[in-house]
Amino acid sequence: MSTFRSRGQRRHRLRLPVHRYDTESAGWIFIPDPLDGGDDLSLPSFGHAARLAVDLVESGLITSEGLILLDERRRMVAVLCDVPGELGLLAGTVEFVGVAPYCQVIDVVVRAEIVEGPAGADDRSKFEALSQHMRRQGLLLLDVILTNADKVQSLSIACDPQSVWFDPFEPIPTSSG
DSSP states (O other): OOOOOOGGGOOOOOOOOOBOSOTTTSOEEEOOOTTSOOSOOBOOSHHHHHHHHHHHHHTTSOSSEEEEEEOTTOBEEEEEESOOHHHHHTTTTOOOTTOOOOOEEEEEEEOSOOOSSSOOHHHHHHHHHHHHHHHHTTOEEEEEEEEOSSOEEEHHHHHOTTOGGGSOOOOOOOTTO
């Protein structure tokens, strides 16, 4: 099963503060400002994650691949945009200065074409391998989202009939409320 969204379902644009982490080798890192008071940066459902992935691609912030780093409440703590594959694969072992602790990851991959229907064998094996690799680093891979900004496909949903997106999710309440 694949999940697709057409462009006409957009509600609003996400605003992200931009911080350059390393222009030569590590792409961009975006760190949300908790004092900004802007958009809610939690991703409780696949719909929220898909909207963010499309917004990141449409805005040009991700042109090939990016990692969305989330805390235990699925609040975005950072987005690594167009980082080298080696850095993305070591996301659980790298300490990013200024980034809050994170334990969950969503990988956003830009593809020219998103094929409707079930995920192919190659995508399935890569998803499983990446999921296992992230688990060994103490991270939960929530999803690999394939997008071209017109369509999105969740490999988590396509590869796992018991995807984390189907589990009821209620964010852990903050100590202030």
